[in-house]
Amino acid sequence: MGGKITMFNFFVNRVSGSEEITVQISYMLNAGYAGRTQEKVLEHIEELEKLGVSGPTEIPILFPITFNQAxxxxxxxxxxxxxxxEIEFVLLLHAGEWFVTVGSDHTDRELEQFSVEKSKQACPNVLASCLWPVTEVIEHWDQIHLRAWVTKDGTRVIYQDDTLAALLPYSVLLDFVRSKVAHNLDGIPIFSGTIATLKGLIFADFFEMEMLDPVLKRSIRHQYSIRPLTQLFATK
Incomplete structure (x- = not known):
């Protein structure tokens, strides 16, 4: 597929050692409503309905996101x-090998009431800089843990907390994506869809995310602050 690209550096953390790779990203794919069970899907639908977001027309769903939001x-x-x-696992194919990392599908909730697609495009997709080979974690995939914390007005709380067993399995997610996308997936980050929040959505100042592998005893972490551009204007 043609179009513009942007370059990203990642550190591949293998059991045998680490290496740095450079990946050309031309666009991204964000899965939504991708819980493994109907119960998990309904949890996310219900928390969004509280904000006035209508339920999806299909489950799961897939959104293309432009490269400049990575x-x-x-x-x-x-x-x-x-x-x-929204904490998610992220799949990435590079040079014939699949990798996994952690990411956040940051979303404009006000805009989401009118268009889920545009709400996803309005904010960046945040990626950690470390990757694990999928082959090293596939046998204990469901034990991998996702945790997110948020800080709002100086108070830090646990925000999301679940294992990958809450989301579509690796192979099922890939089959779904391939059923929608006809061309090569090399260099296309695939966001998995998120897990439910613990106590509802929080419009935070700071977001921390962690993907923990309890078997190989390692983790991938990333954090970022959120600055609304309205803060650039002086208050009267």
Missing amino acids: TQEQQIDVQGEQTSG
């Missing part, structure tokens, strides 16, 4: 005051 930075700028992060 970032590994530790600060993002957003247009509105009502935005929030």
